[in-house]
Amino acid sequence: MSLEEKALQLGHDAPALPRLGIPKYNWWNEGLHGVARAGIATVFPQAIGMAATWDVDRMRNTADVISTEFRAKYLERRHPDGGSDFYRGLTVWSPNLNIFRDPRWGRGQETYGEDPYLTGQIGTAFIRGLQGDDPKYFKTIATSKHFAVHSGPESNRHREDVYPSLHDLEDTYLPAFRTTVTEGKVASIMCVYNAVWGVPGCANAVLQEQYLRRAWGFQGYVVSDCGAAANIYRKDALHYTDTAPEGVAAGFENGMDLICGDYRNGMTTDPENIVAAVRAGHLSEATVDRSLQRLFEARIRLGLFDPQLPFANITAKDYDTPEHRAKSREMAEASMVLLKNQGNLLPFKSAPRTIAVIGPNADSFDTLVGNYYGTPSQPVTVLDGIRARYPNARILHAQGVGLIGPAEAPVPDSAFRGLRVQHYANRDLQGTPSATETATNAQVTWSGDRESSARWTGTLVAPETGEYRFRFSTENGYRVWIDNKLVVDEWGVGDAPSILAGSIRLKRGKSYAVRVEGFQRGARGQQQLLWSLPSANGDDAVAAAAQADVVIFAGGLSARIEGEEMKVQAKGFAGGDRTSLDLPEPQQKLLERVHATGKPVVLVLMNGSALSVNWADTNIPAIVEAWYPGGEGGHAVAGLLAGDYSPAGRLPVTFYTSADDLPAFDNYAMQGRTYRYFNGEVLYPFGHGLSYTRFTYGNARVSNKTIQADGSVTVSVDVTNSGAMDGDEVVQLYVAHPGKDGAAIRTLQGFERVHLKKGDTRTVRFALKDRQLSFVDPQGRRRISAGQVDLWVGGGQPVSRPGLAQAAGAATSFAISGEKLLPR
Template sequence: MGKSLELVLALLLSSTVTPLAAAQPVPGTLGDTAATPEVRAQDIVSRMTLEEKAAQLGHTAPAIPRLGVPEYNWWNEGLHGVARAGIATVFPQAIGMAATWDTALLAKVGNTVATEFRAKFLERRLPDGGSEFYRGLTVWSPNINIFRDPRWGRGQETYGEDPYLSGRLGIAYIAGLQGNDPRIFKVIATSKHFAVHSGPESNRHREDVYPNPYDLEDTYLPAFRATVTEGKVQSVMCVYNAVNGVPGCASTMLMDDILRKSWGFGGYVVSDCGAAANIYRPDALHYTKTAPEGVAVGIKAGMDLICGDYRNKMTTDADSIVTAVKTGLLPQATVDRALERLFVARVRLGLFDPKLPFAEITAKDYDTPAHHAMSRKMAEESMVLLKNDGGLLPIKGDPRTIAVIGPNADSIDALVGNYYGTPSKPVTVLDGIRARYPKAKIVYAQGTGLIGPAEVPVPDAALCVDAACATKGLKAEYFAGTDLAGPATRTETLPNARLDWSGDRETSARWTGTLVAPTSGSYGFRFASENGYRVFVGDKLVVDEWGVGDAPSILTGTITLEKGRRYPIRVEGVQRGARSSQQLVWSIPGAGGDDAVAAAKAADLTIFVGGLSARIEGEEMRVQAPGFAGGDRTSLDLPAPQQALLDRLTATGKPLVLVLMNGSALAVNRADKTVPAIVEAWYPGGEGGHAVAGMLAGDFSPAGRLPVTFYKSADQLPAFTDYSMKGRTYRYFAGETLYPFGHGLSYTRFAYAAPTLSTTRVGADGKVNVSVTISNVGARDGDEVVQLYVAHPGAQNAPIRSLARFERVHLKKGETRRVSFTLDARALSLVDAKGVRRLTPGTVKLWIGGGQPGGRGGLPSVAGVATELKVDGQAMLPR
């Protein structure tokens, strides 16, 4: 979609400010800041009727004017910045931020995002003091599910495949979001999705997962445990799927036995959106026969807040809760317990205080230059240099002509990933290269689409309002509601099916007219929209992506047209969120990439920017292309149209750089053999183009490290639906990888001296200090990510190796620094077949280096050193 359209939408959204009226008086102790949050919550709950209580247990909690309780919408998304609330600073997608291995920077990002949430809350605060959709202070992030399989479309939302890395990064982001005031939270973070959730997307509402006790304790729970016991996260989201035969949002084992009793969690549990309905829906898990039974078992198990979704018309089951209480299925005391947890959270956000906390934050404190600078810094740190044969990078000198080619070169979609805000000044890779090399001739050719031919906007000249083509444009009709029903609220004539809605939710539009084909052949049509769409040409429904959610795919339909012939055309679009931009695009006959090849032949350097986007990998989507299914992937290969063009560019013999933008691993085996330099840029956020260009130019030395394994093929992996960890991730995969977990090259070199241990034999506490000296022995300044791995040779149920500690350090050219890590019993422990974690006697091998030990053909040796220690003590660790 066009950048100008995105910006118009964003400006419309961000310019709407609702003045705040005085909040309603609050009876009792709810507004008494001298009372504890628990007392304040208990008092207000005691004053509610059963019907009022039930309504408050949904994400759209209505106002209770008689009690001075304002409306509050709990649903807000903050995966990598404020999402779905108009203009905001967009940071790199979560998987990209994970590639920085920089907890300190991620905590700063979290704090910045929290500031923007506070600003957005103030910008559109309701007259009664409450909040609307996507404007609250309860944030459903981070996603700390383990990215166990690269085929999962939502893996981009996670911090990768390693439990320890995911936990440390989750703790950092939560600390930034929630702040360090023990009394008042800046925002409330949510660890999701608890637990054992990672696809497939197509079956997530019906999937019943049976992890063995070992994998549950060793892989699926540690990151959640860390964010609860160390990160003090105040909210946890339960999953769509069932675990061991019980829906996650009805699981006493997960929400009570583990979360509350074992880990001491004191916050509230929110359902994933629609997951409460999954408990009883016949087309989902159907664990109970009726809705009242379903909400009763969920709330009794520990679910406190119900998020609805589009499948169940956003219902939050208030009537079912009332019925469940009145029929004895659900004790009212259990309802009160859930409500008190929710009101404690609102109290600790300062929402009932006479004066809001964080008074220094204003409604304009978002999308600031300082925030942009932090987004760029995070994007720079996320860049992973996968390959650099012959030192092609950094770019030498000032090339006279640079060919920038590929479907992601000028794509905003490829900057933002999913769950995103609207960048006010998005910098694509093409923009970044133009800015970095202002004197060079930059030749741009898309060459191909992501999974099909290149798509361009349908020109205004091809569209007419009437069959006789006396008037150019299309007739536009707008409707209240999402089903095009009833009389149009307004009509107008537009040059094209192109519009930016100004933040209206639950609306729809229809554009009608005549299309004249400029040439004969097969055309592909798509409506580039943030929500659902349909395109009819002649009497054919060419493409139907009406959908039910927020994120449509890149679904395209084809039709054969004759040159000069006039065809009736009808385009329909729906708006469900406060962010939407529409544009009719097509692929035209004969668009085969010849222009891209010609550009490469005439250039000194070619930069191919390809990969994926959140329009083809993501949450429950329709994509009709080989290698994709339901938002997930069936193949790890670069999509065939991109590979075909990349092969042609390689054949030109010109210097070639491949820049990948994606949220999951790609098996770029052919490129690894033929392309001299390959960069993994992820979905790098609003400033991403500057970061990519700066890295290529050598303005900084790359130091990103892979948070996931890049396999050679999906055929190396077990079935996607198999939740056993055997043969998955670097910890259990024994085959040859394309690029291993922890891999990343630099423009400088580092050397490690022999490590020092505080003791070579440890007791039951497992305590040992490991120190190592690192020197930058290269020709320039740079960052190194020091990684400490542990291995238990010969032990049963032991991973090949596990990341135990890490630190990102900056070293100037010639600088030497000592880095120290402290290991403990948990870091040195193993999990037995019954899921019990123990410290056991034996030998533990340690590796400290810039990646995992060893390597493979074509990759340089990893700098690092090895040592070992003996564990003499033994202990059983708490869950």
Template structure:
């Protein structure tokens, strides 16, 4: 079956690296001959398989074929910002944060580190037959290059922002890092996803039928995919859950045949998003075909090669349907063979059928995971991503403060470091920890003051629990099960708390029972801090249930009124997959009203308020019932009300305050912009994020991050979230005044621009043009500047307000001047007509080169920059 039944070793010990020797008859098969071409080897292997074997090999849990020496292989692997869900690994800033670096070379460096760690994980626990398990393979389902068209989308944090050019260049760089540059094989295989026209809402993603205009499809939704295929040479593409023009994405010949295979000449394989193949025929989804056999047939014929079945939502597609489709004539065997050819070419290029230790990357060992050198790259990227939104002179601190109050829900939160799709950091550095490290002589007082979307919470203390009603024994009865279903024989013991240290790479579940005593009367809020499912019952009544699907972390809690001194029966249940750290029962007391945070602020010299969001409230399909959020998406762009209220109370103390935002999408912090002297956007900055924030506040480096998305003043400025038209969205098509524009970011130094030049005042259609400009650091310290080039086509019907077509992050010493040069090719000079045809037409092209867009508002000056222009002559129609 394609549904995934993962059974991880309870000991968490690495499997033997040595693989079983192949029988001579197998070792001598042509597909094992490294002197033959990859295509010949794959074709030889595919022709030897039976139909039943073939049907099983096009599922993500491909079983071994012992008679042919084919090892098992699980294709499912996540690497959005580091090796995810495979235990300890280096965790980099979330994708949106890395995009804020506007640093393509650094992004490639990150990709190279991540691919090394994938290789290390792969060899660490190879199956004895040479195969790889869940999250231990070399096929990486990243990057996510969907356009972040609307800030309400919970998964926008996974993208590189709202602009096709920035997304393309950052995506290409990451792909090159992941796949390597050796012509004799791939380090890993990257996957551009989700193809195509996908960006929320999460609640309807399995039923959504999107009908973009021909203009929007060509102008916004497809360019990054085209670029990563043609320029980035990505070897895998993932098709979407939703339908496009009435056809499920994983059955769309328009997308996978006309564009991907024909127009772009894509040579790799297409994998379905997990459960998307089943969406083709499921009655409660797109129901494009009546039967599963018809569904898999249209999918493979359209260009899908590999089915990921989603065990979490019971959306798997069984090999029996594929066999039946072939036998009935619905699916030609030649089509199935073509899919297998692509899949085995990929595995051969990864070295999976070559002698152990051979090939260009065969010498990478398990020890090359999670190293100090890799942590240093994570810190480098975290610092590069820091974006200074506002600064009235408070930053950098003028000397080390004596007393610092660190307030807010994200100040000591690991969740706020890692975003979603993450690995497990060995030594995560929260903002609180970073400040303590950077200011060791300061008196630092930490008070959470508020939670993300409710009152501040804390682990329930051991003293609150009793095993029995008479409280003759402290603690709780704990039962631990070797599965995620609380089934079978249990290991029972008495534990001090409803807490668990998940130290091994395994599946497990636990139940705690006993009694809890309330220390005060009033409304309590309970949840179990877990990355998978949980349930809490008090007085034999359900308080909160988030058993869920076991993959989307949640902050869902439940309320119950308790009386001081009264003892109540309690039952807590939870399950976990993999290495996830410590899980524990959390509560909010009735007295948690923020007074302690205000008192701490009043006694401090400076306040660092660390707020924002986390992947517990924005993300992929989750259960959450609080104002401003819905199913992983957002309904409001405002800072959540509890945080806003506390921030205003802290500000009223009169103490200088820095607002540090940690989030994966835009926040409408209008009040803070008008009242708080300094605002830092830190994103989800990865395992070293606390160091990056603290060193920024101290002035150890000058910030140079730039916004990859527009920060609007309100969601009311935007069209409906479910409307996929680009009119009125992103900096390219929005005509109103925003809070902070795309490309915005301040520095501790000052830059100026001069002497703009173009290579020709008249440029013939199809010819490139070069634009250069002198950039000078006029400030008192060294710093980085992100030089941005925008084009405008005045008078051109339907053209964007302006479009980014070049950027370079440059380091300049104080007083240094450098000439920065851009070359604009024919696609950068083209526009798209209403029929979706990309053309170069005669007319003027206006150029702006600067440290941001040429826009200003009250309280926010225009970024420095210069203008120039040239004339396009002649016409040319460009290919898809």
């Protein structure tokens, strides 16, 4: 290859080189909880929900299904020469291993929670499922991201310079990455937007060379987060170097192998800067060749140059199958966490005759799928699931309220007059329309995997007098004009979902000129104009509740108000992150009104992060954490309410009583954060989750009461299902090193999800050795130290508060003699 050809191969959209028999390959593919952004696919629960299963076997099997669907999607649009396009390749930019250190972070939903051990084990299982176990070929390639020390705030992610202590780096921020490299054998790593200790993550030799390659033995390739390579030199970002060629040289010379450019900010993959860097002497061509070798080894191990593809049993139709959707439902059921069940309201003792299903998430597609998702062909909302589970009941539905404002509804056909739509084969409404036609509504079902845009013009007739709010439900940008006034402009960066709305006062019966513009990248379902009417005050939901035997209030958040660099104009939110952990105020007010009817209420929370539902914990008898439960999520919620299975999900994060209990969001020090370093009382602790049956623990014991620092110990406990229903229990092992400077309050070092029939007993064993016996001292050294080690084995942590009993469990201990320092 020429230098110019080499440079082109170092960007995420690598062009074909026909003379060398090299097909085009696009490295950018998303697979956080299913194949994302490639049209119809099986959508599993969001990552935080899958972590709530505490089930490594289920996680590996799920990732195996996802990798099958990636292969199918690749075959569906494979180029004749074997090439692939955007979101149609086999290199998967997942899992997200960042530690969810602060619940205010909008992208925490993408993670496996706040604990390094749980994250490492769940992440490794996901990677093994994605990459497969063939000795020669990768089924797909997984990517551990974002390396490293990255968890908000979103508003400053391109400029943030983080200075973690050596203790926190070794104790919190790196262990999960290390596990997925040393145990999971992950083949790809994604470097971060931010800087660490003054050096951009993608140019950070300490992280990428000293830790990743030398200490951990990583053999794969490192890809930049999208736009992160440009952050190295951008004046409005980290500005680590003065020029672009110097910036890309710093990246490649210090461990980065592949640049993902960011179309959202107009950034290229910098091939011209790579060439300029080599010619100016900033970057050696040998370094370029080293990166190319890593990248082509990956493509070869995917079988992309073989005359016959590996995994030949997979066809282009092997996605969104009934079997895969059944797996999604099982994962959703396993992820449900029963937070509260006063008076055993759940499961329902008999089928209610009248059920009111209300709240912003009751019939919401958005809250099924979270972010980074595919399109389920048969999405089942909570409302759908309850209707299916109780076909003979009278089901009353009223949204009552929106996520952060009044209830929204599609603008009906009857409100429009003389509507026309122009379609464009680009995102900017440029050039001659590809089609112009009359329309009955401002809505569209986007098709294909390319960028497209549309403009609707006509007249709108107001049915009421008062303030209206408008937005366009889409995955990308939109603008709405009413009466020639720009009511809302969310053309945006073009990737993050949005819920931004604009308001205008209209008069009943009056006609107004209306213009709606929107664009879309990829096929992601039907989009349409929404409005909030002046009369939307929640009275319909209260009236429905008053008629019901039981009320299901489906509330919480959605990935349209918590997520990645987004516009949210509401109290408690900022740029995709949150400033408050409370249930959004409009929902809280409606929940209180519904409760005042005197009818029993079940609060179903759908969200990707912790909520401080203190009022609900005091007043609402039953609370279910459903996360963003995937395409089959409504069936899983309905089955839990009916008692078709006993819930066994456990929290992978702490639910605090208030954000005021936490250090500043932009402070990356771990003291006062997560269950390991927070000393206060919490609403629901990490590891918490109730069941419909009862488990008891006994005969906790260790194989040796004293071990050497280089030895091991086996912890055993007898677990009995002493309740009246078969069910799963998540047995959790916590280790504490009392009196050791730098050691956490306690730390998870083992877990197993077991199924027990009623009356059965099982002995569960955990082997502790090496790093599981260690703690990190204040100087950042991981050590095994002489002294007593306290153990707790139970269905949660040994903590309680008024109104929340301590989880069942048993304690034991042993002693270590001698000292041992462990490597990085």
